[in-house]
Amino acid sequence: MYAQMIKSEATQDDPERLAAFQARIDAGEKIEPKDWMPEGYRKTLIRQIGQHAHSEIVGQLPEGNWITRAPTLERKAILLAKVQDEAGHGLYLYCAAETLGVTRDELTEMLLDGRMKYSSIFNYPTLTWADMGAVGWLVDGAAIMNQVPLQRTSYGPYSRSMIRICKEESFHQRQGYDIMMKMAKGTDAQKRMAQDALNRMWFPSLMMFGPSDAESVHSEQSMSWKIKMNGNDELRQKFVDQTVPQAEYLGLTVPDPDLKWNDEKGGYDFTGPNWDEFFDVLRGNGPCNKERLAARNKAWNDGAWVRDGLMAHAEKKRAARMAAE
Amino acid sequence: MSAYFEFLLRMGDNTLILGHRVSEWCGHTPVIEEDIALANTALDLIGQTQMWLGLAAEVEGKGRTADDLAMLRDAWDFRNVLMVEKPNGDFGQTLMRQFLFDAFHLEMLKGLTTSSEPRVAEIAAKAVKEVLYHVERSGDTVIGLGDGTAESHERMQDALNLMWPYVGEMFASDDVDTEMLSTGIAPDLNQLRIAFDAHVGAVMADATLTIPDSTFAHKGGKSGFQHTEHLGHILTQMQWLQRAYPGASW
Numbered sequence: 002m003y004a005q006m007i008k009s010e011a012t013q014d015d016p017e018r019l020a021a022f023q024a025r026i027d028a029g030e031k032i033e034p035k036d037w038m039p040e041g042y043r044k045t046l047i048r049q050i051g052q053h054a055h056s057e058i059v060g061q062l063p064e065g066n067w068i069t070r071a072p073t074l075e076r077k078a079i080l081l082a083k084v085q086d087e088a089g090h091g092l093y094l095y096c097a098a099e100t101l102g103v104t105r106d107e108l109t110e111m112l113l114d115g116r117m118k119y120s121s122i123f124n125y126p127t128l129t130w131a132d133m134g135a136v137g138w139l140v141d142g143a144a145i146m147n148q149v150p151l152q153r154t155s156y157g158p159y160s161r162s163m164i165r166i167c168k169e170e171s172f173h174q175r176q177g178y179d180i181m182m183k184m185a186k187g188t189d190a191q192k193r194m195a196q197d198a199l200n201r202m203w204f205p206s207l208m209m210f211g212p213s214d215a216e217s218v219h220s221e222q223s224m225s226w227k228i229k230m231n232g233n234d235e236l237r238q239k240f241v242d243q244t245v246p247q248a249e250y251l252g253l254t255v256p257d258p259d260l261k262w263n264d265e266k267g268g269y270d271f272t273g274p275n276w277d278e279f280f281d282v283l284r285g286n287g288p289c290n291k292e293r294l295a296a297r298n299k300a301w302n303d304g305a306w307v308r309d310g311l312m313a314h315a316e317k318k319r320a321a322r323m324a325a326e
Numbered sequence: 327m328s329a330y331f332e333f334l335l336r337m338g339d340n341t342l343i344l345g346h347r348v349s350e351w352c353g354h355t356p357v358i359e360e361d362i363a364l365a366n367t368a369l370d371l372i373g374q375t376q377m378w379l380g381l382a383a384e385v386e387g388k389g390r391t392a393d394d395l396a397m398l399r400d401a402w403d404f405r406n407v408l409m410v411e412k413p414n415g416d417f418g419q420t421l422m423r424q425f426l427f428d429a430f431h432l433e434m435l436k437g438l439t440t441s442s443e444p445r446v447a448e449i450a451a452k453a454v455k456e457v458l459y460h461v462e463r464s465g466d467t468v469i470g471l472g473d474g475t476a477e478s479h480e481r482m483q484d485a486l487n488l489m490w491p492y493v494g495e496m497f498a499s500d501d502v503d504t505e506m507l508s509t510g511i512a513p514d515l516n517q518l519r520i521a522f523d524a525h526v527g528a529v530m531a532d533a534t535l536t537i538p539d540s541t542f543a544h545k546g547g548k549s550g551f552q553h554t555e556h557l558g559h560i561l562t563q564m565q566w567l568q569r570a571y572p573g574a575s576w
Contacts, residue, residue, distance in 0.1 A: 061353035061361065068349045068368075069560075072567040072576035073393045074342075074379075077349075078372045084352050085365035092358050130567055130576070180576075188574050296354065304356020307417045307471065310478025314470040 003056035003120045003144055005211040006283070007049045007229070009222035012041030026227050031157040034100035042226050046156055047101050047108075048117070049228060054094035055112045055119040057087045059293050063127040064136060072130060079176055080133060086169045093165060097158040113298050121279060124287030125205050131184045131194035132202070137177015139199075139206040139244065145170050146240050147210070150230035178247065185251040192252075199248065200256045204274040210237040212276060242268045329505040330443075331385050332405060333512060335395070336502075336548050337434075338378030339406035342396055344427060345371030346560055347414055356417055363463060367424070370456040377449045397568035401557045408547035409492035411556045415485070418471055418478070422485035425468045426526065428461035430496045433521045437513025446511060465529045472533025479534065486535050494543020497522070502548075 012019065019039055025032065032038055061084050068084065071077035095105040111117040122140050127133065148170060152163045184195035214220060214232040223229035241260075248255050263270045282290065349368040355361045379392035409427060414420045435457055438450035472482040497519040499507075506512035530537050546552030567576070 058353075058358065065352035065354075068352055069346055069563045070566055072397075072574075074372055074376045074396055075393075076576055078369055078376070081349060081352070081365050081369045081372065085362055085369065088353075088358050088361040088365065092362070095358070183576055187576075188571065190571055191574055300354045300356065304360075304417060306475070306477050306481065307356040307360075310471045310474025311467075312474075313478070314474040317473065 003053045003060070003147075003209075004049045005052075005118075005120060005209065007045060007052065007223065009220075009226075009228075010041035010044035010048075012039040014039045014041075023225065026155045026225075030155075031160060032155050033157045041222070042228070043101050045223060045226070045228055046159065047098055047103050049223075050094055050098040050101075050159055050162075051103070051108045051111070051117055052119060054091045054098060054108065055117060056123060057091035057094060058112075059119045059123045059297060061087050062293055062296055063123055063125070063289075064133060066127050067130060067133050070130070071133075076133075076180070083137070083173050083176065086173065090162075090166045090169070093162040097156075097162045100158045109301065113294070113301055115285070115294070118283065119293075120209060121282045121287065122205050122209050123293060124282050124290045125201070126289050128201070129194045129198060131181070131191070131198035134177050134180030134184060134195065135198035135202040137173050137175075138181050138247070139177075139202050140209070141170050141173040141177060142244060143206050143209040143240050145174060146236045146243075147231070153227070153230065155227035181251055181253075185253060195251065196253050199253050203256050204278075207237055207240070207271075207274045208276075208279045208282075210234075210240070212279070213273070237273075238268050241271050245269055328385070329502045330509075330511060331382055332502050333506050334378055334382035334385060334446075335403075335405040336407075338375050338382055338392075338395070339404045340410055340427070340431070341371040341378065342375040343404070343406045343557070343560060344410040344424075345369075345375060346564055347410065347412075348420070348424070350414055351420065360417075364420075367460055367463075370453075370460065374449070374453045374456070377452070381445055381449065393568075397565045401553050401561060402550050404547075404553065404557060404561075405550055406547055406557075407492070407495045408544050408554055409489065409495070411547065411554045411560065412489070412492065413556060415488070416481060418481040419485040419488060421464055421467045421471070422482065422489050425461065425464035425529065426489055426493055427496075428457060428464050429522050429525050429529075430493075430518070432457050432461050433518040433525075434513065437518060441512065442510030461525075465525075468529055468535075469533040472530070472535045482533065483535050486530070487538055490538045490540065491542050491544050494541060495545045495547060498543060498545060498548075500549060 018037065022032075022037065022039060022042075032042075064080060064084050064087075068077060068080050071080050095108060098108060099105060108117065112119065122143075127136065145167065148163050148167050152160055152167060154160045154163065181195055181198075184191040187195075211233045214234050220229055220232065224232075245255055245260065257272045260269055260271045262268075281287065285291070345368045348364050348371065351361070351364045352368075353361065355364055375396065376392050379395045383390045383392055383395055407427075409423060412419075412423055432454070435450045435454040438446055439454060441447040441450065468482065471478040473479070497515045499515045503512070503515055507514050527537065547554075567574075
């Protein structure tokens with residue numbers, strides 16, 4: 002769930018066209034870039050896909066933080082492959098967004114000047130090697146919860162990106178859990194690292210699904226357009242139900258004293274995250290917001306001469322080809 | 327230390343240290359395609375490290391593993407050339423370092439595919455495919471930036487001037503190289519230099535860059551006699567977990 006709090010844009014299109022559009026979606030048809038679509042649908046998707054793409058790109062930073070310190074060559078190679086996949090996901094998603102009439106550079110600039118957001122989770126620090134496990138297990142695990150249903154989203158290019166991304170994300174989650182297994186069955190220090198990672202990452206992971214549906218006033222339109230496939234609370238519950246037994250298997254304690262199986266609902270009762278903290282993070286006050294955005298701005302600004310140089314060279318080659326013809 | 331073992335360390339330490347340097351770019355490159363490409367290059371280099379150091383550990387026969395060699399040796403036991411330790415600098419310096427190393431690496435690996443040691447030939451055959459792609463990409467980027475804007479040209483010329491004194495060490499033959507040549511394990515460095523000069527000369531011409539008129543070469547990396555100050559700092563990061571939690575399994 003790398004897109005949070007996506008506000009549906011209002012649409013003021015012709016009611017007949019809107020009804021015909023809705024009928025296509027209800028019939029399970031995919032909407033393709035050249036098809037007519039309501040302005041609100043287009044704008045909401047740009048925001049959602051853009052936020053998802055930005056999350057992949059910013060998401061390289063907390064994991065990239067550990068590549069040079071990975072404990073073995075094998076772990077280093079796996080982590081490199083994973084971070085490379087994330088850059089690739091960012092690329093597919095920017096391409097999907099571009100089919101809606103916005104450029105990658107425009108989206109990037111909106112990320113860099115704070116007009117667009119990325120997932121709150123990437124504003125938390127990665128402090129020990131166990132965090133590489135916890136990110137894969139919990140963060141990618143939460144992302145998959147949302148992204149698997151999005152494979153059936155109504156917008157064709159987004160749906161196809163999700164199909165590719167989901168294949169890789171399930172590998173990411175498995176490698177994360179594998180790191181946690183090693184740590185949880187390791188030395189006392191490793192166990193402590195594993196528990197500490199779970200303690201810090203648990204509630205931020207629950208926040209990834211966004212605020213309670215009761216407070217999400219914008220969900221309904223996105224649900225009927227099949228841009229959003231499930232309610233936030235429903236996905237959060239599913240995530241908790243899936244993850245608690247995995248934590249138990251690892252011998253780790255979920256940092257929620259009120260966590261309890263509820264036979265009647267067939268799921269766990271659990272404490273929700275602190276939403277004040279969530280909104281603080283969204284406002285820029287998370288532990289790493291400033292560093293993450295500064296790193297992305299630095300990469301973009303320091304790289305301007307490279308992009309300009311390569312463009313200038315491509316232009317020279319094009320001109321030379323034209324002259325030769 | 328046997329010459330063969332030392333030669334394998336040179337191959338594996340080059341790819342390990344350069345892989346480390348390149349991986350520092352993850353998430354910080356000028357454009358997403360470069361994030362993907364540099365991560366991919368680093369990944370290939372780390373994969374090659376596993377093969378070279380794995381073989382080195384076997385040849386040594388003291389029960390050490392590739393990870394032991396990577397994570398538990400101190401700087402003076404490393405045998406990589408100085409160039410790969412050089413800090414990334416700007417993107418141009420990183421790509422210039424990459425191209426100059428790739429151009430050497432390609433010729434070396436091509437020579438090793440006919441090594442008298444079948445294990446060496448096998449590793450080289452796998453690695454050469456990856457390095458063919460690395461050198462094509464780094465060469466194209468050097469050309470694009472050298473023959474790009476005035477600023478990119480100037481930065482690339484500065485990068486070439488900065489890296490050039492580190493080229494000579496890759497081809498400077500010593501007792502280890504002489505033994506590798508006489509036993510047919512590795513190719514003649516003088517021959518590699520001829521192919522390297524032709525390749526690099528052509529790329530620099532296309533890049534409108536001038537190769538410095540100097541044969542001066544910093545040395546001390548492949549012999550382990552005198553590394554740069556940077557290697558120690560690389561190791562403090564790379565080896566930290568293994569040093570802080572000895573004997574743990576990850």
